[in-house]
Amino acid sequence: MASLETVLKNNVNLADYGPGLVAVFVGGTSGIGEVTARALVRDTVSPRVYLVGRNEKQASKIIEELRQVNPNGQINFVHCDAARLKSVDEACKTIQDKEDKVNLLFMTAGILTTKGPDETDEGLDKKISLHYYSRMRFLTNLVPQLTKAGLATEASSTATQPGLYRNLSRVVSVLEAGGEAPLILDDLSLKKNYSLRNCAKHAITMTSLSMEHLSSMYPTTSFVHAYPGVVKTGLMRDFGAITRTAMSALFVLARPWMVPLDESGERHLYAATSPRFPPRASKDVERAAPGSDGTKGSGAYLLHWDGSDNGNKKPLQELRKNDTGKLVWEHTLGVFESICGKSTTP
Numbered sequence: 051m052a053s054l055e056t057v058l059k060n061n062v063n064l065a066d067y068g069p070g071l072v073a074v075f076v077g078g079t080s081g082i083g084e085v086t087a088r089a090l091v092r093d094t095v096s097p098r099v100y101l102v103g104r105n106e107k108q109a110s111k112i113i114e115e116l117r118q119v120n121p122n123g124q125i126n127f128v129h130c131d132a133a134r135l136k137s138v139d140e141a142c143k144t145i146q147d148k149e150d151k152v153n154l155l156f157m158t159a160g161i162l163t164t165k166g167p168d169e170t171d172e173g174l175d176k177k178i179s180l181h182y183y184s185r186m187r188f189l190t191n192l193v194p195q196l197t198k199a200g201l202a203t204e205a206s207s208t209a210t211q212p213g214l215y216r217n218l219s220r221v222v223s224v225l226e227a228g229g230e231a232p233l234i235l236d237d238l239s240l241k242k243n244y245s246l247r248n249c250a251k252h253a254i255t256m257t258s259l260s261m262e263h264l265s266s267m268y269p270t271t272s273f274v275h276a277y278p279g280v281v282k283t284g285l286m287r288d289f290g291a292i293t294r295t296a297m298s299a300l301f302v303l304a305r306p307w308m309v310p311l312d313e314s315g316e317r318h319l320y321a322a323t324s325p326r327f328p329p330r331a332s333k334d335v336e337r338a339a340p341g342s343d344g345t346k347g348s349g350a351y352l353l354h355w356d357g358s359d360n361g362n363k364k365p366l367q368e369l370r371k372n373d374t375g376k377l378v379w380e381h382t383l384g385v386f387e388s389i390c391g392k393s394t395t396p
């Protein structure tokens with residue numbers, strides 16, 4: 051566990067990364083993405099930040115406020131319905147036209163819904179797309195820019211004090227690390243076995259397995275799957291008034307166990323920047339956290355709300371025996387190809 055004091059100490063020192071960090075917040079217009087983006091802009095020097103989402107009005111308000119907080123920051127809004135993979139490609143192209151490196155890809159775009167399956171015109175259910183496929187599409191598209199940031203990390207970490215990463219290459223997906231479960235291997239995208247429970251289990255487990263697989267493929271980037279705990283955000287916005295009132299009452303009862311929104315932002319900024327979660331190629335493993343497979347500094351991390359290790363070990367061990375991470379990743383690339391055509395990125 052990381053104490054709040056440790057978290058805040060990390061965050062106030064982010065100027066050590068130097069100027070010009072590039073951060074992409076997919077879901078940065080509300081909730082955990084928004085508060086984490088706000089904390090990053092406050093604590094870094096001349097950051098370039100992209101808030102990706104649909105709500106332009108809300109984005110403009112956040113951007114206006116962040117300009118006051120850090121006048122040297124460049125904050126941009128990129129409009130994208132992230133449930134559609136082709137829209138994800140357009141959003142990535144917009145970012146790639148402006149940036150040749152990306153230090154942080156932070157993904158929270160998601161929905162709480164009782165509906166399903168609810169397919170986009172591309173044939174993917176919106177929830178499983180937002181929570182898994184779309185996030186992995188952002189990741190694969192931005193791999194060249196993340197890798198470039200990561201190579202700079204290696205170079206500068208040898209040039210300066212050991213372990214001081216003057217640059218950063220990290221992917222964070224906020225979902226539910228710890229909720230991993232067995233998968234329906236012959237129906238990973240749940241065309242025949244859709245239920246909200248299966249959807250949650252598949253999105254969570256495929257995220258953890260893919261990140262483990264990708265940490266070997268891209269050893270200069272680190273991958274974090276985080277569970278935020280219970281945080282009061284805009285997640286219930288699509289529910290009707292009666293359900294929202296009932297959920298608000300539940301939130302009152304759950305208050306002692308809830309993570310305050312601002313604290314969640316600080317904790318996610320820590321997950322996004324702390325040297326405790328280095329990429330696999332890093333030589334600074336001494337102070338690294340245990341990775342998802344138990345190896346210190348493995349490059350893939352499953353985090354609880356407080357920064358402690360939180361993978362559901364038993365199902366993950368079973369799935370690893372059959373190299374399911376590779377199978378899941380091949381399936382994911384197959385879905386990408388069927389919707390977006392053949393890609394040059396791996």
Ligand SMILES: NC(=O)c1ccc[n+]([C@@H]2O[C@H](COP(=O)([O-])OP(=O)(O)OC[C@H]3O[C@@H](n4cnc5c(N)ncnc54)[C@H](OP(=O)(O)O)[C@@H]3O)[C@@H](O)[C@H]2O)c1
Binds near residue numbers: 082132
């Ligand atoms: N809050 C919790 O207690 C909790 C607990 C466990 C897990 N989580 C997970 O944490 C993640 C973040 O949740 P949050 O609480 O921060 O939720 P939130 O306040 O509702 O934020 C969700 C974000 O997703 C974006 N989004 C939704 N649909 C989109 C779409 N089709 N295209 C592009 N962007 C879209 C929204 O932006 P626009 O409106 O601009 O499109 C918004 O910025 C979610 O995946 C959630 O499942 C949250």
